[in-house]
Amino acid sequence: MALTPPSERIWWRQPIAKIELIWIFVAFTWGVLMFFMMIYWHGAGEQNLSNEAYQIKPKVFAEKAQKMIDEYTVREENGFPVVRPPAGSDVYLIARLWQWWPVLELEKDQSYRLHLSSMDWQHGFSLQPVNINVQVHPGYEIVMTVKPDRAGEYGLICNEFCGIGHHNMVGKIHVVE
Amino acid sequence: MSALFDYRTCPTTGLRVDRNAEKLIKANAVVAVVFLAIGGLFGLLVALTRWPAVHFLPADWFYLALTAHGLDVLLVWIIFFEMAVLYFASAILLNSRLAGPKWAWTGFGLMLVGALITNVAVLQGGSSVMFTSYVPMMAEPHFYLGIILFAVGALIGCGVFFGTLVIAKRDKTYDGSIPLVTFGALTAAIIAVFTIASGAIILIPTLLWSLGLVSHIDPLIYKTIWWAMGHSSQQINVSAHVAVWYAIAAMVFGAKPLSEKVSRTAFLMYILFLQIASAHHMLVEPGFSSEWKIFNTSYAMYLAVVGSMVHGMTVPGSIEAAQRSRGLTKGLFEWLRKAPWANPAFAGMFMSLVFFGFIGGISGVVMGTEQINMIMHNTLYVPGHFHGTVVAGTTLAFMAITYLLVPLIFRRELMMKKLATWQPYVFGIGVAGISVFMMGAGTLGVSRRHWDMTFADAALPFDYPSAAFLMMGLNGIFACMAALGGLMFVVIVVGSVFFGKKLAEDEKPSYPEVPPDSAAVGHYGSSESLRIPGTAFLVGIFFVAFVLYYFVNWKYLSEIWPLS
Numbered sequence: 142m143a144l145t146p147p148s149e150r151i152w153w154r155q156p157i158a159k160i161e162l163i164w165i166f167v168a169f170t171w172g173v174l175m176f177f178m179m180i181y182w183h184g185a186g187e188q189n190l191s192n193e194a195y196q197i198k199p200k201v202f203a204e205k206a207q208k209m210i211d212e213y214t215v216r217e218e219n220g221f222p223v224v225r226p227p228a229g230s231d232v233y234l235i236a237r238l239w240q241w242w243p244v245l246e247l248e249k250d251q252s253y254r255l256h257l258s259s260m261d262w263q264h265g266f267s268l269q270p271v272n273i274n275v276q277v278h279p280g281y282e283i284v285m286t287v288k289p290d291r292a293g294e295y296g297l298i299c300n301e302f303c304g305i306g307h308h309n310m311v312g313k314i315h316v317v318e
Numbered sequence: 319m320s321a322l323f324d325y326r327t328c329p330t331t332g333l334r335v336d337r338n339a340e341k342l343i344k345a346n347a348v349v350a351v352v353f354l355a356i357g358g359l360f361g362l363l364v365a366l367t368r369w370p371a372v373h374f375l376p377a378d379w380f381y382l383a384l385t386a387h388g389l390d391v392l393l394v395w396i397i398f399f400e401m402a403v404l405y406f407a408s409a410i411l412l413n414s415r416l417a418g419p420k421w422a423w424t425g426f427g428l429m430l431v432g433a434l435i436t437n438v439a440v441l442q443g444g445s446s447v448m449f450t451s452y453v454p455m456m457a458e459p460h461f462y463l464g465i466i467l468f469a470v471g472a473l474i475g476c477g478v479f480f481g482t483l484v485i486a487k488r489d490k491t492y493d494g495s496i497p498l499v500t501f502g503a504l505t506a507a508i509i510a511v512f513t514i515a516s517g518a519i520i521l522i523p524t525l526l527w528s529l530g531l532v533s534h535i536d537p538l539i540y541k542t543i544w545w546a547m548g549h550s551s552q553q554i555n556v557s558a559h560v561a562v563w564y565a566i567a568a569m570v571f572g573a574k575p576l577s578e579k580v581s582r583t584a585f586l587m588y589i590l591f592l593q594i595a596s597a598h599h600m601l602v603e604p605g606f607s608s609e610w611k612i613f614n615t616s617y618a619m620y621l622a623v624v625g626s627m628v629h630g631m632t633v634p635g636s637i638e639a640a641q642r643s644r645g646l647t648k649g650l651f652e653w654l655r656k657a658p659w660a661n662p663a664f665a666g667m668f669m670s671l672v673f674f675g676f677i678g679g680i681s682g683v684v685m686g687t688e689q690i691n692m693i694m695h696n697t698l699y700v701p702g703h704f705h706g707t708v709v710a711g712t713t714l715a716f717m718a719i720t721y722l723l724v725p726l727i728f729r730r731e732l733m734m735k736k737l738a739t740w741q742p743y744v745f746g747i748g749v750a751g752i753s754v755f756m757m758g759a760g761t762l763g764v765s766r767r768h769w770d771m772t773f774a775d776a777a778l779p780f781d782y783p784s785a786a787f788l789m790m791g792l793n794g795i796f797a798c799m800a801a802l803g804g805l806m807f808v809v810i811v812v813g814s815v816f817f818g819k820k821l822a823e824d825e826k827p828s829y830p831e832v833p834p835d836s837a838a839v840g841h842y843g844s845s846e847s848l849r850i851p852g853t854a855f856l857v858g859i860f861f862v863a864f865v866l867y868y869f870v871n872w873k874y875l876s877e878i879w880p881l882s
Contacts, residue, residue, distance in 0.1 A: 143498040143564035143575050143636075144411055150494045152578040158848045161580050161631065164857060168627040171861070172620030175868065179612045179688045182872075187880040190692055194604035219777050244778070262455045263537055265696045269763040269780065271878045274695040275602045278537045279454060283604035288880040296780030298773070300696040300765035302448050304455065305378055308769040311776035 190275065191285035202258040202282055206233035210243050218244050218313070231256060231284075234312075236264035236277045238304060241297045241312025249292045249316050258282040265301030268314065274300060289316040323415040329824045330726060338419035339409035343402045343727050345426060347720070348815065350398035353433065354713070355808045357390025362801040365752070369794025370771060370787050377769040381446040384767060388449030389440065392708060393468070393551070394433045399716050400506065400558050401426070401475045406727070407503035407561065408482035414491040417481030421474055428471030436464030448767060450544065453524065453535045462525040469514045469521075476507045476514075498575050498582065499568070502561025505585040506554045512593055513554060516546035538605055545596040553592035555708055556626070557585065559670065559715040563633045566667040566715075569722055570658065570830070573640040576632050576848060584632070587625030591617040598682075601691035611688045623683055630675045630860065634668075635853040642849060650852040661830040666718025666742035670711055673746065677753045678706030680864050690871050693878060696767075699760025706753040709800075714746050717807050724811065725827030730818030732829055734810050741810060745803025751796025759789035761874075 149155055183189055209232065214222040222243040226232050228251035235242040237260035247253055257266055259279040266275040275283065297312035325334045363383045366374035375383060409416040416422060438460070439445045445457035483504070486492060496504070520543040526532040564581070567573040575581045597614030600606055617623060641653030658664050681703040685694045694700065724732055732738060764771055764786050771790065773780050821827055 142568040142572060143581075144568045145497050146492050146494040147498075147578045148574075149578075152495065155577060155579060157577050157580055160635075160848070160850060160854055161577060161628075164631045164854075165580070165624065165628060167861065168624040171865070172616070172624055175683070175687070176612070176616045176619045178872070179616070182689050183608060186689065186876065187882075188689055188692065188875050188878055189608070189882055190602055190689070191882060192607050221778065240777075263452050265765070267696065267763065267765060270783065272693045272697070272761075272763045273878055273881070274692055274697060276604075276695065278604060280536070281538065281604040286882045290879055296778075298765055298768075298780060300768070301452070302381070302455075302767040305381065307381075307767070308377065308773065309776045311773050311778045311780050313778050313780075 191283065193284040195282050195284070196280060197258055197282045199258065199260045199279060202233065202256070203235060203260060205256070206235050206242070209233050214243070215246065221313070223315070226253065229253065234266075235260060236266070236299070237261055239299070239306035239310035241266075241299070241310065244313045244315070246315040246317060247287075247289050249289055249318055252286050252288045254284055255287050256282050256284050262303045263301050264299050264303050264310070267298045267300040269296045269298060271295065276301060289314075292316045292318050325415075326823065328726065329826045333410060333413050335727075336409045336415045338422075339405050339416040340727055342416065342419065342422050342426065343405050343410075343723070344815075346398050346402040346405070347723065347727075349426075349430060350395050350402065351720075351808060351811055353390050353398065354395040354804065356437075357387055357395055358801060358804040360384075360387035360390060362797060363387075365794050365797030365801075367769065368771075368790055369797075370790055372794060373770075378443070378446070380769045381448075381767075382440060382443060385446050385448050386437065386440045389436060389465075390433075391713075392449060393465075396555055396708070396712060396716075397468070397472050397551075398429065400510075400554060401429070401472065402723075403558050403562065403716075403719075404475060404479040404503050404507060405482075406723070407497075407500045407565075408479050408486070410727075411497050411500050412482070412486035412492050414482055414486035414489065417478050417485050419478075422478040425471040425474030425478065428474065429468050430471075432464045432467030432469070432471060434464070435460050435467065439464060450548065451524070452544075453527070453537050453540045456528050459525055459528045462521050462528060466518065466521050466525065469517050472510065473514045476510050479503070479507050495578075498578060499561045499565045501582055502557055502564060502585055505588050506557035506561065508589050509550055509557060509592060510554045513547050513550040516543055516550065520544050520547065538603060541603065542596060542600060545599040546593065549595045549598060550593045552704070552708060553588060553595070553622075555712040556592070557588050559674070559712040560585075560626075560629050560633070562715045562719045563629070563667055563671055564636075566663050566719055566722070567633055567637050567640075570661060570664045570667075571637050571640040573636040576635050576639065576850075580628060581632050584625040584628040587621050591622040591625075594618065595622070595686070598686045598691075601686075601688055602695045608688065615686045615688055615691075620683070623679075626675075626679060627857075630671070630679075631853060631857045633671060634856060635850040638850045638853045639848055650855055654852060658831065660739045661721075662738045662742050663718045663721040663830050665739075666714050666721070666746065669742060669746040670714040670718065673714070673750050673753070674707060674711030675860055676863060677750060678703060678708075678711050680867055681706060681753075681757060683864075684868055684871050687868075687871075690875050692881075693871075693875055694760060696765065697760035698756040698764045698766050701766050702753050702756030702758075702760055705749060705756065710746060710749040710753060714742065714749065717745065718742060720807075720811055721830055724814050724818070725821065725829070728815050728818075729821045730814050731821060731827060732810070733814045733818050735829060737806055738810050741803055741806040743803075744806060745800055748796050748798075748800025748803050752793055752800055755789045755793040755796060759786050759793065762786040762789065764790065
């Protein structure tokens with residue numbers, strides 16, 4: 142029994158049943174396959190999160206974002222500037238208590254270098270309904286290349302708990318033809 | 319020495335039972351159940367608030383209740399119960415006295431005081447920082463202090479466990495190697511030491527930071543080391559509840575492991591590889607390389623997953639082998655059909671096994687895939703997954719073995735037997751529903767730890783699809799069912815422990831029924847005794863489900879915006 146010492150004292154010399162060996166082989170092979178699937182996707186897949194990241198002071202990040210906002214704001218929406226940066230450019234998105242700032246307007250099928258950083262606590266970049274989720278830290282900026290492939294209005298919610306206003310932290314990204 | 323060793327002889331097993339160990343098992347188990355009740359109540363409040371039609375608590379109370387729920391069930395209930403499991407698997411199973419009972423009581427006291435301090439901190443309202451308490455969000459100093467005291471107490475408990483193993487070996491209280499269940503408990507204790515050390519490394523500086531003595535804690539370093547505690551502590555649970563599965567299979571069926579070598583190697587895989595799963599929480603963070611993520615998130619090529627898949631076959635396999643040797647050999651499933659489904663220990667254990675594998679296990683591996691994590695991170699998929707592992711897996715298994723511990727250790731007859739028969743089903747199916755519907759809502763993008771999925775007060779509007787609201791409503795209904803199952807458990811166990819009929823010193827408990835161990839499998843691996851076609855069929859179904867679900871999620875991933 143599993144509750145008593147093994148009845149065969151030299152239990153490590155006991156043969157293993159065939160059915161167990163088969164299952165171990167299947168499980169191990171499946172594990173190796175899943176492992177290489179991640180590596181394969183880096184070559185063949187189109188959805189890989191960038192590893193490009195820098196340490197950055199919140200103030201410096203905010204200044205870069207402000208420069209972009211000053212240059213490319215096209216209109217206002219509920220008090221948020223709507224910024225339409227040129228295709229291929231660096232786009233800055235500020236996470237702070239409790240806003241995603243500014244609202245972005247991107248062109249479909251164009252690539253942008255999206256920079257994310259937080260001014261205060263941790264936040265969760267959660268773009269809906271595509272369901273792309275990236276963690277945003279204060280003091281670090283992550284830089285990822287995004288290529289929106291469908292036009293529409295995307296909601297940007299915060300999915301890392303950031304205090305009592307967390308559930309009101311909603312931003313927006315417009316993707317236009 | 320004998321003067322120190324006050325014992326009784328168990329009428330069921332003939333083992334000597336150290337009264338010190340027995341008292342400690344009782345104390346830890348009772349406190350565990352009390353915190354399960356408190357934490358479960360907070361969980362119900364959380365679920366009722368997330369049910370859009372009910373939306374029960376105001377926002378500040380919701381975040382407070384969610385913090386308390388995580389702490390009280392994920393940490394306090396489970397670790398207290400694990401202490402009881404450790405003392406049971408060492409002193410009782412090895413027929414030995416417990417090392418340093420005074421130390422064990424000190425550890426128990428520290429854990430209790432720590433748990434109370436942290437609970438007070440949370441209830442005061444200034445520490446609604448969630449279980450994870452990510453910096454730079456700051457809790458009150460005594461929030462961290464309580465967790466540290468709790469961890470020190472648990473570390474002492476592990477020390478008592480190791481000491482008991484040493485004493486038992488020296489005094490030759492058993493013959494040969496330690497039992498498999500004790501080996502599983504040893505695995506849990508070794509992982510616990512790593513876990514608690516990680517917790518100390520990060521929470522002590524964080525305490526000093528909240529006192530103003532340290533100026534800055536890096537959020538990425540905090541998160542990496544915190545999860546070396548947070549995720550590893552879930553691996554303690556896995557090791558402990560797998561040991562409990564083996565224990566229940568042995569107690570109820572007299573089942574013998576198919577192969578000691580295979581089962582022990584599977585536990586060894588846990589010790590070697592489970593801890594690096596801290597990386598599961600770092601897959602969409604800035605500043606880690608893909609090489610680091612892939613190696614760590616896969617537990618070095620999924621070797622720990624192989625360990626779990628092996629247990630997933632050997633536990634039901636040992637039951638099937640024992641049942642077949644008893645003559646239940648018809649077809650693939652007579653052994654399973656005629657299993658004692660009215661015995662709550664078996665029913666709870668078997669559901670724990672199935673739900674842990676199919677719901678918690680598969681979703682965990684899928685979510686822990688480097689790229690797929692992007693479409694799941696911090697959505698409700700995450701709590702969906704871990705309610706499958708920790709509640710439907712660990713908690714259900716611990717509930718199941720409690721039905722055996724009440725008569726054997728508390729020496730009380732179980733009350734409300736009819737209710738007990740239903741309890742694992744009500745709780746198990748409730749929790750399975752919670753897991754599945756939260757995973758469904760997460761797939762639709764619904765955020766975890768979020769008070770208002772309608773975003774009524776947000777400056778910019780956003781609407782989730784209506785299916786997401788349906789999912790959260792169903793989640794609420796199943797949460798009520800699980801809460802009812804939890805309440806049934808608490809009533810039965812607390813009632814029996816305090817008011818159940820006392821068993822005489824030499825009286826064998828009659829319920830739950832435990833057959834004699836004569837029916838165990840004859841020889842390991844010998845072809846005439848080991849025929850487990852039913853189990854082979856079940857793991858085949860599991861494997862097909864695993865493969866399909868894995869690739870379905872790659873398909874989902876391929877449909878989002880191209881990213882690089």
